[in-house]
Structure formats: C-alpha cells, structure tokens
Amino acid sequence: MFSMVKSAGIFGINSYMIEIEADVSGGLPSFDVVGLPDTAVKESRDRVRAAIKNCGYKFPTGRITVNLAPADKKKEGAVYDLPILISILIASKQLDCNTCDCAFLGEVSLDGQVRSINGIIAMVIAAKQNGIKNIFIPFDNAREGAAVEGINVYGIKNIKELIDHLTVFTTLSPATPIQSDESALNAMLDFSEVKGQILAKKALEIAAAGGHNLLMIGPPGSGKSMLAKRLPTILPSMTFEESIETTKIHSVAGILDKNHPLVTTRPFRSPHHTVSSVGLSGGGTVPKPGEISMAHNGVLFLDELPEFKRDAMEALRQPLEDGTVTVTRASGSVTYPSNIILIAAMNPCPCGFYGHPTKPCTCSQNAVHKYLNKISGPLLDRLDLHIEVPPVDYKALSDKAPGETSAQIRERVNHARALQVERYRGTGITCNAQLTPSLLRKHCVMTEEASAYLSRSFDAMGLSARAYDRILKVARTIADLKGNGEIQKDDIGTALRFRSLDRKYWE
Numbered sequence: 001m002f003s004m005v006k007s008a009g010i011f012g013i014n015s016y017m018i019e020i021e022a023d024v025s026g027g028l029p030s031f032d033v034v035g036l037p038d039t040a041v042k043e044s045r046d047r048v049r050a051a052i053k054n055c056g057y058k059f060p061t062g063r064i065t066v067n068l069a070p071a072d073k074k075k076e077g078a079v080y081d082l083p084i085l086i087s088i089l090i091a092s093k094q095l096d097c098n099t100c101d102c103a104f105l106g107e108v109s110l111d112g113q114v115r116s117i118n119g120i121i122a123m124v125i126a127a128k129q130n131g132i133k134n135i136f137i138p139f140d141n142a143r144e145g146a147a148v149e150g151i152n153v154y155g156i157k158n159i160k161e162l163i164d165h166l167t168v169f170t171t172l173s174p175a176t177p178i179q180s181d182e183s184a185l186n187a188m189l190d191f192s193e194v195k196g197q198i199l200a201k202k203a204l205e206i207a208a209a210g211g212h213n214l215l216m217i218g219p220p221g222s223g224k225s226m227l228a229k230r231l232p233t234i235l236p237s238m239t240f241e242e243s244i245e246t247t248k249i250h251s252v253a254g255i256l257d258k259n260h261p262l263v264t265t266r267p268f269r270s271p272h273h274t275v276s277s278v279g280l281s282g283g284g285t286v287p288k289p290g291e292i293s294m295a296h297n298g299v300l301f302l303d304e305l306p307e308f309k310r311d312a313m314e315a316l317r318q319p320l321e322d323g324t325v326t327v328t329r330a331s332g333s334v335t336y337p338s339n340i341i342l343i344a345a346m347n348p349c350p351c352g353f354y355g356h357p358t359k360p361c362t363c364s365q366n367a368v369h370k371y372l373n374k375i376s377g378p379l380l381d382r383l384d385l386h387i388e389v390p391p392v393d394y395k396a397l398s399d400k401a402p403g404e405t406s407a408q409i410r411e412r413v414n415h416a417r418a419l420q421v422e423r424y425r426g427t428g429i430t431c432n433a434q435l436t437p438s439l440l441r442k443h444c445v446m447t448e449e450a451s452a453y454l455s456r457s458f459d460a461m462g463l464s465a466r467a468y469d470r471i472l473k474v475a476r477t478i479a480d481l482k483g484n485g486e487i488q489k490d491d492i493g494t495a496l497r498f499r500s501l502d503r504k505y506w507e
C-alpha cells in the first residue's frame with residue numbers, strides 16, 4: 001500500500017515543503033530511501049526500523065520504498081525520521097489517520113523518543129504558508145515553533161504520544177508562545193561603568209542610532225573591549241520581523257538558546273581572531289551561516305582587528321556593502337542576510353603604545369607601518385566612524401559621580417531610530433547607514449553654511465567619494481539625535497572629526 005505525509009526542508013535560511021511517500025509491497029525484503037538524500041537521511045532507515053520495533057509495531061516485511069519529493073533538492077540531516085516512520089506505519093496499515101493538513105519533523109531515537117533539530121522556525125513558517133494546520137515537532141523545539149501564529153504547533157516527546165494523539169484521542173494541546181524578556185540578558189553590563197571616554201561613548205551612541213560601523217584605536221587597557229561589549233545595551237529594540245529573521249538564522253546555525261527560543265535582544269557576536277573566512281561569511285559543504293549572518297540585526301565585534309587573517313577581513317567587504325552574503329556550492333547558491341553594525345578594536349602598533357601620551361612605544365617605524373597596513377584601505381573606508389580611545393587618567397577612573405546609564409542613552413537612540421523608520425518607510429531601508437546614493441541626495445539636505453564647510457574640508461582633507469557619502473550619512477544621524485531636520489555645520493564638523501584617524505595613523 002501507498003501513503004504520503006508532509007514535512008519540510010531547509011535551503012539557506014528558508015524552507016520548502018517536502019512530501020514523503022512510502023510504498024510497501026510484496027517481494028524480497030528491502031528498504032530504500034530515494035530523492036537525493038544525504039548520508040544522514042540514509043541512516044534514517046536504521047533508526048526508523050529500530051524505533052518501529054521498539055515501540056511495539058511490526059516492521060513490514062517485503063519491499064519498502066520511501067521517496068522524498070521534490071527529488072531535485074538535496075535533503076540533509078535527520079529531520080525526516082519522524083515523517084518516514086509515520087508514512088511507513090500508514091502504508092503498512094498499522095496506523096489509520098488523516099494527515100492531509102499535518103506536517104511532521106524530527107529525529108527519532110532507537111527507542112522511539114523524538115529529538116530536537118535545527119531550523120524549526122523557518123520550517124514552521126513554510127508549513128503555515130503552505131496551508132498546513134497542525135505541525136508535529138520535537139518537544140524541545142516546541143517553544144521556538146510556537147512563535148509562528150496561525151498554525152497549531154505540537155511538541156512531541158515520543159512516538160507513542162504522537163500516535164495516541166493521532167488515533168485514539170487528541171491528547172496533546174498546541175504549544176503556546178513564550179513571553180520573552182529582554183531585560184535579563186543585558187542587566188549585567190551598563191555604560192555608567194565606563195569612566196571618562198566621553199568622545200568614544202558619543203561615537204557609540206551615533207553608531208547605534210544610525211547603524212554605522214566603527215573602529216576604535218587605543219593602547220591596552222583603555223576600555224575598548226569594555227565599550228564595545230556595552231553597545232548592545234543602547235541598541236534600539238528589535239521589531240518582531242527582525243526577531244523572526246534573526247531567530248531563523250540562529251535556528252539553522254544551531255545556536256539558538258533553549259531558554260530564549262525567540263531572539264529578542266540584538267545579537268552580539270565576537271569571533272576569535274583565528275576565525276576562517278568561511279567561519280565569518282558562511283559556507284562549508286553543507287552551507288551554514290557565518291558569524292556575519294549570526295550577527296544579523298545586531299553587532300559583529302572584531303577585537304584585535306589586525307590579528308584577523310587577511311582573507312577573513314576581505315571576505316567582509318561585500319557583505320558590509322550589500323547587507324547580504326552569498327555562498328555558492330555544488331548544491332546551489334545560498335544567500336544569508338548580514339545587516340550588521342561592525343565594531344572593530346585595535347592597538348595602534350604591536351606593543352600597543354604608539355602615540356601614547358606618557359609611555360614610550362618600543363616598535364620600529366617599520367613595524368608600526370606593517371601592523372597598521374594589515375587593515376586594507378577598502379575595509380577602513382567601510383568603517384564610518386574612527387575613534388581614538390586614549391588611556392583614562394586616574395582622576396576620571398576614581399570619579400565617584402555616576403555616569404549616564406545605558407537606559408538614558410538608549411532613549412535618545414530609540415528616538416533617532418524612530419525618525420529614520422518614519423522617513424524611510426516604503427523604501428526598504430530602516431536606518432541612515434543603509435542610505436543608497438539617490439536616497440542620500442534626497443534626505444541628507446544641508447544648510448548652505450554646512451554645505452560650504454563640507455566642500456572646503458573635502459578638498460583640504462583629500463576625501464574619497466565613498467568617504468563623502470559616509471560623512472553625510474553620519475552627519476544625518478547626528479542631526480537625527482538632535483532632532484534637526486536640515487544638517488547643520490556643527491553636525492558636519494562632528495562627522496568629520498570622527499573620520500580623521502585614518503589620516504593620523506595610515507598616512
């Protein structure tokens with residue numbers, strides 16, 4: 001007899017529906033899985049066979065063929081154990097139920113327990129879009145799947161529970177979405193702990209408000225890492241769409257936190273400098289998102305930037321410009337989103353004290369030059385804000401007066417972001433850093449005084465065309481933080497000041 005049940009597969013971070021057909025007929029005993037399965041899917045045969053027996057059912061004798069359709073897409077992983085098992089039980093007449101508006105996902109253990117899998121949220125979304133009313137997924141993934149509205153998501157612990165539900169009585173109730181709290185995660189860190197560094201804090205506020213990339217240079221122990229780690233505490237809250245997008249990526253990458261199955265705080269990724277270019281931008285034989293995509297809608301922090309491999313740094317250039325990264329493999333090309341704020345930190349030289357007000361630098365001019373030149377011009381050009389983080393003096397460090405808290409700064413950031421969201425409604429962008437050249441001309445209107453000032457500085461400083469655009473974008477954010485409509489001369493002045501370090505160190 002023949003049966004068909006529905007399931008879903010992952011391609012990139014998106015999902016498509018799969019139909020699992022099983023045919024049980026007479027003849028010599030055999031069990032084949034066809035339809036471009038990978039080795040993990042083939043191993044499914046052994047797990048399903050054992051699970052069927054150990055749950056008290058009979059593994060059919062005779063010829064069993066399981067087809068995963070569409071056959072032109074490669075199926076990966078152990079996701080299909082559960083639907084294969086159900087389709088065999090139906091085809092061998094051991095299970096009688098209507099599964100036409102149902103879908104099944106999950107790995108099965110030899111004793112019939114259902115194990116969690118990656119990529120659930122994308123698959124539940126696809127199932128809902130394809131008219132599925134009830135989806136049965138591993139219990140450990142249920143809270144993640146429940147974030148999708150308009151579909152009944154059932155968390156399954158074992159095969160017996162599922163079959164009882166499908167046949168005798170509807171015993172299970174759909175999982176309910178969790179109320180997420182974003183307060184707990186960031187409660188540990190606050191900007192008020194950072195003493196001094198007024199300019200650096202201002203720059204981080206601008207970066208958060210407009211989504212700009214930022215580079216910090218300074219001697220060891222001046223607080224660069226400390227500042228960067230506090231950036232998430234002042235970032236604007238995530239919209240629901242952003243939450244879902246980021247959750248999809250984290251789910252496919254298998255890094256979703258079980259206790260927070262819906263990502264509601266902007267991610268902060270800080271890969272070690274030994275990371276490969278594939279680790280950063282994504283790829284592998286079975287393509288997986290890289291760090292730049294895991295940081296989507298949040299922050300990618302590269303600490304000790306010159307220590308990163310050259311090819312890893314260069315791999316960032318295209319995704320930084322486009323907001324997406326495309327990985328091409330034999331199985332097809334996959335595009336992952338990568339809208340991030342890049343924060344990079346570095347010492348100015350190998351010993352760390354080049355340009356230090358009191359400590360002498362022990363590096364040769366050549367060594368300093370070589371160290372700085374590990375950062376390529378094009379990458380430097382993509383960093384909108386460059387700031388120096390000087391050593392803090394004793395007076396500032398011992399200052400007992402409480403500094404501004406993250407909550408206070410965040411209020412200004414949220415306000416500036418709201419202006420941008422309103423202004424760019426319908427254009428496909430959400431913040432100043434994403435402005436395209438045509439939108440830039442339209443929305444970055446300067447006063448006459450500001451325009452004259454920028455034109456004088458442009459020639460005097462020998463700026464590149466890209467630098468010009470980036471200065472305008474940063475000035476737009478500075479004006480938004482103040483609530484100004486037109487960009488004033490002061491805003492241009494501040495933007496230029498945050499763009500002058502490349503000349504100090506790199507020329």
Ligand SMILES: Nc1ncnc2c1ncn2[C@@H]1O[C@H](COP(=O)(O)OP(=O)(O)OP(=O)(O)O)[C@@H](O)[C@H]1O
Nearest residue numbers: 193194195196197219220221222223224225226392
């Ligand atoms: N501005 C500051 N206010 C308060 N504490 C600070 C400040 N700067 C540094 N510290 C203290 O010094 C420690 C080291 O700072 P941090 O790791 O941020 O330095 P860094 O600039 O990243 O140095 P490196 O270049 O060596 O990586 C912090 O954990 C903090 O305790």
Ligand SMILES: [Mg+2]
Nearest residue numbers: 224225303345
């Ligand atoms: Mg550091």
